[in-house]
Amino acid sequence: AQSVTQLGSHVSVSEGALVLLRCNYSSSVPPYLFWYVQYPNQGLQLLLKYTSAATLVKGINGFEAEFKKSETSFHLTKPSAHMSDAAEYFCAVTLSGSARQLTFGSGTQLTVLP
Amino acid sequence: SQTIHQWPATLVQPVGSPLSLECTVEGTSNPNLYWYRQAAGRGLQLLFYSVGIGQISSEVPQNLSASRPQDRQFILSSKKLLLSDSGFYLCAWSELAAPSTQYFGPGTRLTVL
Numbered sequence: 001a002q003s004v005t006q007l008g009s010h011v012s013v014s015e016g017a018l019v020l021l022r023c024n025y026s027s028s029v030p031p032y033l034f035w036y037v038q039y040p041n042q043g044l045q046l047l048l049k050y051t052s053a054a055t056l057v058k059g060i061n062g063f064e065a066e067f068k069k070s071e072t073s074f075h076l077t078k079p080s081a082h083m084s085d086a087a088e089y090f091c092a093v094t095l096s097g098s099a100r101q102l103t104f105g106s107g108t109q110l111t112v113l114p
Numbered sequence: 115s116q117t118i119h120q121w122p123a124t125l126v127q128p129v130g131s132p133l134s135l136e137c138t139v140e141g142t143s144n145p146n147l148y149w150y151r152q153a154a155g156r157g158l159q160l161l162f163y164s165v166g167i168g169q170i171s172s173e174v175p176q177n178l179s180a181s182r183p184q185d186r187q188f189i190l191s192s193k194k195l196l197l198s199d200s201g202f203y204l205c206a207w208s209e210l211a212a213p214s215t216q217y218f219g220p221g222t223r224l225t226v227l
Contacts, residue, residue, distance in 0.1 A: 032213055043120075043204055043218035044158075051213050090158065092216075099208030099216045100146055100165075106157045 002027050004093045006105035014113045019063075019078040021108050023091035026072065033074040034092040034102070035065055044090060050074060051097070061085070086112045116141035120205050120219040127226055133178075133192040135222050137205030140186065145207040147188040148216065149180055152202040164188060165210070200226045 007022040025031055032051050036044040048059025055067040065076045076089060091105040117140045127133060139145055149161040160173045162180035170180050177196050181189045188205055205219040 034215065036218075041202070041221070041223060043221045044206075046215060046217065049215060097213035099212075099214040100163060102216055104158045 002031065002093050002095045002101070002103050004033075004091050004103055004105040006089075006091050006108050008108055009106065010109045010111065012111040012113055013081045015083055016080050019076070019081045019085065019110065021076040021089050021091075021110065023065075023074045023076065023105060024072055025074060025091075025093045027093065027095055029095055030069075031093045031095050032097050033065075033067060035059065035063070035074075035076050036090045036092065037061075038088045038090065038107075040087075047076070047089075081110075081112045083112050083114065086110055116207070116217065118205060118207055118217060118219040120203075120222050122222060123220065124223045125225070127195050127224065129197055129226055130194045133190070133195050133199070133224070135190040135203055135205075135224075137188040137190075137219055138186055139188075139207045142186070142207070142209070144185060144210050146210060146214070147182060148206040148208070149188065149190050150204040150206065152204065153200070158204070161190070195226045197226050200224055 003026040005024045034049045035047040037047050038044045047063050048057045050057050050067045058064045063078045088107045088109050090107050092102050094102045119138050147164045151159045164170050164182045178192050203222045206216045208214040208216045
């Protein structure tokens with residue numbers, strides 16, 4: 001079975017500060033991992049994905065995530081938060097590589113303070 | 115490039131009325147298609163997925179049904195809406211072969227009064 005846990009349902013950062021959103025997965029085999037962003041009243045947009053290539057994955061809008069097998073983590077970071085980053089972020093995992101078996105985390109709401 | 119459309123964008127319906135939400139995908143063939151619901155504060159819930167025309171799998175028992183009359187068309191329906199059907203409905207598609215990624219539509223906000 002696969003699962004993903006997002007630590008912190010709400011995260012607040014100041015504009016210009018580091019953004020760190022945590023995601024840990026449970027898997028006995030190498031997973032495929034995804035981060036999505038959802039702005040209010042919009043669909044989910046793919047930020048980045050890990051598919052067993054480079055462990056440091058760069059995505060859109062200046063975000064990146066690092067796959068750490070020893071920590072079973074795939075945390076999302078951005079060096080400097082912008083007001084436009086305020087949104088909900090979802091981590092997702094699939095073991096088989098098939099999107100049919102995609103499991104989503106419960107989401108983290110990011111607030112950016114001026 | 116591929117695009118996914120959903121309509122309507124918003125919908126307000128009385129309890130007991132029927133529902134039909136439509137999703138279409140352009141720029142790809144034989145996609146897997148998905149319906150999700152987001153209720154307030156409850157994350158993403160997978161409702162249905164489809165691997166081909168007329169092939170629908172239901173993930174949770176409920177008041178809703180889905181159909182796929184054409185390769186790139188996915189419809190979510192209900193004969194009689196309940197208050198609990200309110201939420202944000204998202205359609206998504208993915209490639210048939212793994213590794214694959216889900217791509218989401220803009221969503222439909224449904225309010226049942």
